Amino acid sequence: MNKPVLLTVDDDEGVSRAVARDLRRRYGEGHRIVRASSGKDALEALRELKLRGEQVAAMLADYRMPEMNGIEFLEQAMDLFPRARRALLTAYADTDAAIQAINLVDVDHYLLKPWDPPEEKLYPVVDALIELWCDVAVPAVEEIKIVGHRWSAPTFTARDFLARNAVPYRYYSIDEPEGHRLLDAASADPTEIPVVITPDGQALRSPTDAEIASAVGLTVDPETDFYDLVVVGGGPAGLGSAVYGASEGLRTLLVERQAAGGQAGQSSRIENYLGFPDGVSGSQLTDRARRQAVKFGAEMLTARDVTALEVAGSARTVRFGDGSGIAAHAVILATGVSYRSLDAPGVEDLVGRGVYYGSAMTEAAECADRDVYIVGGANSAGQAAVFFARHARTVTLVVRGPSLRASMSHYLVQQLEAIDNVHVRTGTTVVEARGGDHLEGLRLRATDGTEEVVDAHHLFIFIGAAPRTDWLDGLVRRDERGFVWTGPDLVVDGSRPSGWTLDRDPYYLESSVPGVFVAGDVRAQSVKRVASAVGEGAMAVTLVHRYLEER
Incomplete structure (x- = not known):
């Protein structure tokens, strides 16, 4: 596990070295000390730390810096690491600025320069910052990270590829704050999702399966010819x-x-x-x-x-x-x-956005308290029904034939009959999938020609070969x-x-x-x-x- 970072920002090289030296002497065993000579460089360092899944415990920024002063830096740094504690380094004449910083960017402390001796003026303040951070810190994320959207087909494809290859990852939606922060750190925008971030901080925008495989350590090139x-x-x-x-x-x-x-x-x-x-x-x-x-x-x-x-x-x-x-x-x-494609209007447009071929077990959590439909009457469809029944409110098997027994193993038929929230509709086909940015409903047709429109957020297809x-x-x-x-x-x-x-x-x-x-x-x-x-x-x-x- 990486050590949490203490970041210092000061354009005065002598002051920068001095504060890093004093911090390293007291906190070097349990923390990594990172120093930057400008707000711009410090923000770039923070973006790299964010992409690598590292933690920043505290940031100490000088007030008087050209191009971007300490207040402006801390205001932007909060967008990347909102839990990191913040302190402003000021001269005596800049006390008013320190008060402004407290009101503007919620600075925890300000330090007057010089801070000698550090045992009396620097370390008590940093101790307090670290203690405050420990109260709100969350575990570092060192595995693969995926930033995407719930109803993005490319996002589903990337998640499914990693899951099927047994590569651990953590998913962040662009609709949640941490997902937005990761996008910002990767200098990406929502049109480039999914963004796949490796533990070493490499950010892949809208990657192919081959690009993901190479980045996460799967073998994509043969050793010989x-x-x-x-x-x-x-x-x-x-x-x-x-x-x-x-x-x-x-x-x-x-x-x-x-x-x-x-x-x-x-x-x-x-x-x-x-x-x-x-x-x-x-x-x-x-x-x-x-x-x-x-x-x-x-x-x-x-x-x-x-x-x-x-x-x-x-x-x-x-x-x-x-x-x-x-x-x-x-x-x-x-x-x-x-699996053969389901030839019905709307299906192709909604693949990866509520319509899936195969089990797509990465979607299990999203099926909670929802109605799930499964098309198919063979063993693969029955196994999926048993699995999703543990998560969904109801699971409905849509089967073209008159019975499951002709196409499904006896033991599976018995299991399905014993599960209360699994229903089987024989002699039925899906003739339309409806929805905007995701699946919202299905039109079903029975063998006698009658039709019914049902609400549905998930459709899993297991038909033919x-x-x-x-x-x-x-x-x-x-x-x-x-x-x-x-x-x-x-x-x-x-x-x-x-x-x-x-x-x-x-x-x-x-x-x-x-x-x-x-x-x-x-x-x-x-x-x-x-x-x-x-x-x-x-x-x-x-x-x-x-x-x-x-x-």
């Missing part, structure tokens, strides 16, 4: 591949565009995964898997979007959005699926929905896929390109369960070994 195995996607299948690949001696790189865990990482509670009879949150499960992969030596790249796959001889090259690439002997595609594999178009065979065909499904009437160069059929999890394997939900006709995804990730590594032995 060639690997034994590149895994694309950090969900359960990808993490399983990374664990088994690295543990079996393959130089392994996992690339994830958002955060480890995929859809499973957003699940509030997974209760049917082998070995966890009491259930486990998706974030806990995937964080353990991530740490396990790193322990075995796997590299993890975050916030890197893969946009192309190239084949040149025995090398398989993965291309990123910035045009750079990395090559490997083999590639495992474990990109999973994303989109593999988002367009970047593989023309290289890897996919079905009509974009899922990747593998193994026996590629052999039709005894004929191997066109372009196949090996004198054998594709392995069970191998795509139409030799050395490119597929695991998890993105594979055509796969079982959409966490356990099966992990198993396919491990199995894919076994097949990678078999493929490498052929070369």
Whole structure:
């Protein structure tokens, strides 16, 4: 924890050194002494301290300074550190100024120069300032800080990115005083939110995920340009591949565009995964898997979007959005699926401002005493309903089908039936989202054509599965929905896929390109369960070994 700061401001170099020396002699063990030669320099120092989350216990400013006198400085300094105690250094002839300062900027004390001996004239005053500050001080904030707005979609994106990557942060709204002070310290304005501030005082204005990842210490650049195995996607299948690949001696790189865990990482509670009879949150499960992969030596790249796959001889090259690439002997595609967009007027405009895809658990506190709507009838929607029921006044599941039982696990259906504030509306669809700067209501339509408008501040969407594999178009065979065909499904009437160069059929999890394997939900006709995804990730590594032995 940083020591609280005692700041002195005086344009006279001799006086400045003397007061800093005397303060350091008495308070140096428990405080950091910072001195400035002008009000402008002192304000700049205070802005840096504010961004780094440090505390200022007291400020001592000389009255007679050019450009900005001590009163003017203290008046502006109060905007940054309102709890810091304040004292004015004055000459005997400036007593009237000291009285003015007390009335204008609530100065706690004034000191007449010279203050010798300090034991009688300086230290008692500073002791009193520190004592006053200790009565009102709040703990220093040394983690990441985000300044934004409740209904700002980019602010939600930044918060969700940090939360899903298990990076601690503290959020400040621009509508609260401390948020405004942080914006001022960062020399930013409300149009530049979110502002992400790192513990070392770096302020990022409207940053991308990649910029945030780099600033908070996540790995965004590979250590080398060639690997034994590149895994694309950090969900359960990808993490399983990374664990088994690295543990079996393959130089392994996992690339994830958002955060480890995929859809499973957003699940509030997974209760049917082998070995966890009491259930486990998706974030806990995937964080353990991530740490396990790193322990075995796997590299993890975050916030890197893969946009192309190239084949040149025995090398398989993965291309990123910035045009750079990395090559490997083999590639495992474990990109999973994303939730399909809800095609209804108003929905797209309100994403991140009351409408969310997935659980968005950072919003849980905001759901207190509100009515929450969840669209979807599969396990992910049921798990979210159980989670938000602990926070919201009511949770309503909006399900297109006639029953939950056809699409949701039996244990989840039983749980939902036992929760009093969870309601299920079957045979119903959302046909419109309404609101200005945030979601305010929904229009629902039943199968019989009747419609109803309901008040809603939160809508969480869990519908369908989109593999988002367009970047593989023309290289890897996919079905009509974009899922990747593998193994026996590629052999039709005894004929191997066109372009196949090996004198054998594709392995069970191998795509139409030799050395490119597929695991998890993105594979055509796969079982959409966490356990099966992990198993396919491990199995894919076994097949990678078999493929490498052929070369």
